[in-house]
Amino acid sequence: MPADPYDDTAPWPRVDQGEQTSHEGPPHDNGESTARRAAEATTRGATATGRATGRAASYALRRARTASHAQGAGESGLSRVIELHAFNAAGDAAVAISLAGTIFFADPGGARGPVALFLVLTMLPFAVVAPLIGPFLDRFSHGRRWAIGATFAARGLCCIVAADAVASGSFLLYPSALGCLVASKAYGVARAATVPRLLPPTMTLVKANSRISLAGVVGAAVSGPLAAGAALAGGQWSLRYAFVVFAAGTILAILLPGRADASAGEKSVTLTGERQKLRLPVHVAFALRCNAGLRMLSGFLTIYMAFLLNQDPFPGWEDRRTLLLGLVIGAAGLGNTVGLGLGNLLRRVNPTITVVVVLLADAVAALLVAVFYSLPTAVIFGLVVGIAQALGKLALDSLIQQDTPEQYRTSAFARSETFLQLSWVIGGAIGIALDPAWGPGVGLGVLSALIVAWTAYVVLTRPRERAEPRVG
The missing domain is CATH 1.20.1250.20 (MFS general substrate transporter like domains)
Known part of the structure; x- marks a missing residue:
């Protein structure tokens, strides 16, 4: 006769009614404990990641604030x-x-x-x-x-x-x-x-x-x-x-x-020689004309290349139009950053020479991409445009600082910025007027002709000697 499982004198361990036998799998409480431990581990991992990210962000913020407050800026x-x-x-x-x-x-x-x-x-x-x-x-x-x-x-x-x-x-x-x-x-x-x-x-x-x-x-x-x-x-x-x-x-x-x-103590300047106002010094006006060409080319690049690469991408890039545009326009953004870095290294270079050099570089890059249109030349074009725009603007700022009397300087910056912003819009308008369906040779050819003509005009009308600013 089999032993009673509920008998304390039975030869095997007693099994309570609430317990499960070994063939029925692990106890239900163990499953809940495993899930709870996994959730706690996930929470600890997320907390540690959050703390690390927070420390990194806090460090980056402190470094940024230190840089922005340096040299008396704070x-x-x-x-x-x-x-x-x-x-x-x-x-x-x-x-x-x-x-x-x-x-x-x-x-x-x-x-x-x-x-x-x-x-x-x-x-x-x-x-x-x-x-x-x-x-x-x-x-x-x-x-x-x-x-x-x-x-x-x-x-x-x-x-x-x-x-x-x-x-x-x-x-x-x-x-x-x-x-x-x-x-x-x-x-x-x-x-x-x-x-x-x-x-x-x-x-x-x-x-x-x-x-x-x-x-x-x-x-x-x-x-x-x-x-x-x-x-x-x-x-x-x-x-x-x-x-x-x-x-x-x-x-x-x-x-x-x-x-x-x-x-x-501040006074206004004029771009047209209005009476009772300071006319911009000749070298500042010359640098402003150079920068107008640079900014116009930037507007054209942003608008025209966006349409051209979107509607007529390079072979093999038909399904990656956004990435393609990012390479070219992104190259311009990278060039702008590089130009800002170079500006800090080239402080002793004559700013009047700088604006001419970067304008000539833009003209050469425009000719290069028009004659040898390809992805590498388009990326080079964007990179040169970005570097030239950054260096040209820094050189213009330097000339305004050097040649414009202090009481007129604020107005000079405001007027020059207005003129450059309008130049960008004009460049964008030229870009939309040239239909990409005509082919990149036509659009980029027209662009290169315009920028070469503008460069020639600016160089031929450059001031021969430094002139003192005078009040009209």
């Missing part, structure tokens, strides 16, 4: 402008990524119509607005912080309208994008006029502008992937992300030091 308030420009570039990068997805690449074969309309809306109003920005800031120079803050607030509002337009397919996308662009240009003018007011005694304007530009590169580099990630859910989300960035920038602009509004 005491003078210039560090605030440096940080503000990083937010500006971050927001503009998010807007550019969103527009690239909603306008440029929404329809690979039929985007020229919407973009042509966009540039017409951009070109005509900006041609009127740009010449008014400098005088407006001259008249209300005591409210420069609020003027800069208004450019951020306006872009934030336009981003919200554009986001709703993208989601609903509304035509309001184009006027709101136009508003972002005009406000961005107005910011550039206002910032250029504010920097001399916050310049530390131990720093030159060229170095200050170089540091500000590098902050913009960093801001765009950090913001670009975030905006691209948001754009995966739709172009409206990258625009909403841009709104958050511009809202933060609005607050930072208003918190700029009071010295940004100090205009005591």
